[in-house]
Amino acid sequence: MASRRATGEGPGRGGGRPVSRIDAESAVFPVEDPGVASTPGERRWRTRLHGAWNIGDNANGGYALTPVLRAMAAAAGHADPVSVTAHFLRPGRGDTDGEVATRLLRPGRRISTVAGELHQQGSxxxxxLAAFADLGAGSPPGPELTLDPPDLPPPERCRHRGGLEQGVTLPILDRLEVRIHPDRAEAGASDTAEISGWIRFADDTPPSTLTLPLFADAFPPAVYAWLGRVGWVPTVELTVHVRRRPVPGWVRARFVCDDLVDGRVIESGALWDAEGRLVARSRQLGLLLGPGA
Amino acid sequence: MASRRATGEGPGRGGGRPVSRIDAESAVFPVEDPGVASTPGERRWRTRLHGAWNIGDNANGGYALTPVLRAMAAAAGHADPVSVTAHFLRPGRGDTDGEVATRLLRPGRRISTVAGELHQQGSxxxxxLAAFADLGAGSPPGPELTLDPPDLPPPERCRHRGGLEQGVTLPILDRLEVRIHPDRAEAGASDTAEISGWIRFADDTPPSTLTLPLFADAFPPAVYAWLGRVGWVPTVELTVHVRRRPVPGWVRARFVCDDLVDGRVIESGALWDAEGRLVARSRQLGLLLGPGA
Structure with missing residues (x-):
């Protein structure tokens, strides 16, 4: 792919750093002539999902969202998704081309709102839907409230996600290093549905506000620690609020499920950067498909 | 309006109960001939927002969402919004006609996903975006987790929202009875940003899964109790997960803000029905515009 045409944080920004895997594998390229009459504010892009980010046979939802977010940020003209909601209608397919459509719903000086869609193989x-802003802009100091990061053993004393008996294959662990708090790493051994741990890109690409939603969808389901092997818990809808730009290094995360009824799981999460600052909140609705449901 | 054509929970359901205010004032009517080429799965509707649901000079966001949700539920073919996210781009206008557009993104036996928009005066x-299901369908018993309702004095010992010095006019209190926990009813007197209380329609219309999002957006901002008079805190984005169908009677609610940075507020809420069962969760991103920001 012609990486010079990539949108987002590709080459040319950050002083000539080599193309990272996530940058290359979630790049989007504007389609200059969409070929059909398009509605006002609509833009089309092409992308390709890679199989290395699969959970089981499907592209991880947070990964499939990443190229859409890149296109949406470009359409918004602001860098940071302060609120993004994705509905996952059908699993994304690895090693398969995709088309992204964006529609600028409301441009604004502080906040712009954009709709985005990912199509593959015609479906x-x-x-x-996302609201974008520029988090680095600075503003007069005002009142603040924040969540403190959870206590965690250092990454080297946490468990590799691949070592958990989750019941699904995890090609994504070729791309992401995910370490789980040892107290939460035994299936069904906890009396609360909670997972905490560390995450970073395997090639040490620094986290960014565009990739925090992927980080928020890359841990085992919080019900794993409580219910045991739950297989794939598909996400119906994921909402991520990005709060600050993360510094480079490991990202710390905590996910809790306090609400499960009729096989429908609500999971709430939070992410902190290497300096312990809260960088994102997440909430998702998932479906428990396994025998426990 | 020809109420026989109204969609949702209008007359003809519930055994001939008179038209309630919320039913009449959030009714939608299909536009048979949209007059322009429409995309597949798209439907158009007309509605009218009433001024009685204003907060200050603008329609309450949850109220403006209600006719859109009615049209989306009709398009989905399922009754209950198990996940709905609304981005509020411009304030809705009371006593003004509106047009609703819905697009069925994915029909499903268990879950259907729909996009919806509200236009007024051309903008x-x-x-x-919402996922709909049928919550009354029943399913094999499985594992459950839930949130217990907060302890609250009974409604008659709580404070009317109108009695709080919030700094905005509240025409909406002609339509909704909102009672606030007395410990949270003094501006700025609390050391946590939390609001709890009771809510019901003033004409005693029973709550429904289509009106819980409105209930989730009708309390004072949780930062009120902590920061004091904050005026109007516009909602950028509101996500509501409906968990169960509510029984008739007062709905109990609790909202917490544990995350405020750069004037951007994250507020999380939960609603319980008159039997104390959790019926909805909410999370919103709001903007603090007042002098405290």
Whole structure:
């Protein structure tokens, strides 16, 4: 792919750093002539999902969202998704081309709102709505409230996600290093549905506000620690609020499920950067498909 | 309006109960001939927002969402919004006609996903994405987790929202009875940003899964109790997960803000029905515009 045409944080930004895997494997390229009459504010892009980010046979939802977010950020003209909601309609497919459509719903000086969609093989895979802003802009000091990061053993004393008996294959662990708090790493051994741990890109690409939603969808389901092997818990809808730009290094995360009824799981999460600052909140609705449901 | 054509929970359901205010004032009517080429799965509706649901000079966001949700539920073919996200782009206008557009993104036996928009006077006011299901369907018993309702004095010992010095006019209190926990009813007197209380329709219309999002957006901002008079805190984005169908009677609610940075507020809420069962969760991103920001 002609990486010079990639949108987002590709080469040319950050002083000539080599193309990272996530940058290359979630790049989007504007389609200059969409070939059909398009509605006002609509833009089309092409992308390709890679199989290395699969959970089982499907592209991880947070990964499938990443190229859509890149296109949406470009359409918004602001860098940071302060609120993004994605509905996952059909699993994304690895090693398969995709088309992204964005529609600028409301441009604004502080906040712009954009709709985005990912299509593969002629069918809609995910639909998203997001508000973008520029978090680095600075503002007069005001009142603050924040969540403190959880206590965690250092990454080297946590468990590799691949070592958990989750019941699904995890090609994504070729791309992401995910370490789980040892107290939460035994299936069904906990009396609360909670997972905490560390995450970073395997090639040490620094986290960014565009990739925090992927981080928020890459841990085992919080019900794993409580219910045991739950297999794939598909996400119906994921909402991520990005709060600050993360510094480079490991990202710390905590996910809790306090609400499960009729096989429908609500999971709430939070992410902190290497300096312990809260960088994102997440909440998702998932479906428990396994024998426990 | 020809109420026999109204969609949702209008007359003809519930055994001939008179038209309630919320039913009449959030009714939608299909536009048979949209007059322009429409995309597949798209439907158009007309509605009218009433001024009685204003907060200050603007339609309450949850109220403006209600007709859109009615149209989306009709398009989905399922009754209950198990996940709905609305982005509020421009304030809705009371006593003004509106047009609703829905697009069925993915029909399903268990879950259908729909996009919806509200336009008034030619401009887009709100955009929504929602997954609908049928919560009354029943399913084999499985594992459950839930949130217990907060302890509250009974409604008659709580404070009317109108009695709080919030700094905005509240025409909406002609339509909704909102009672606040007395410990949270003094501006700025609490050391946590939390609001709890009771809510019901003033004409005693029973709550429904279509009106819980409105209930989730009708309390004072949780930062009120902590920061003091904060005026209007516009909602950028609101996500509501409906968990169960509520029984008739007062709905109990609790909202917490544990995350405020750069004037951007994250508020999380939960609603319980008159039997104390959790019926909805909410999370929203709001903007603190007042002098405290």
């Amino acid at each position: 809609l895979r995910l639909a998203a | 887009l006011r709100l955009a929504a």
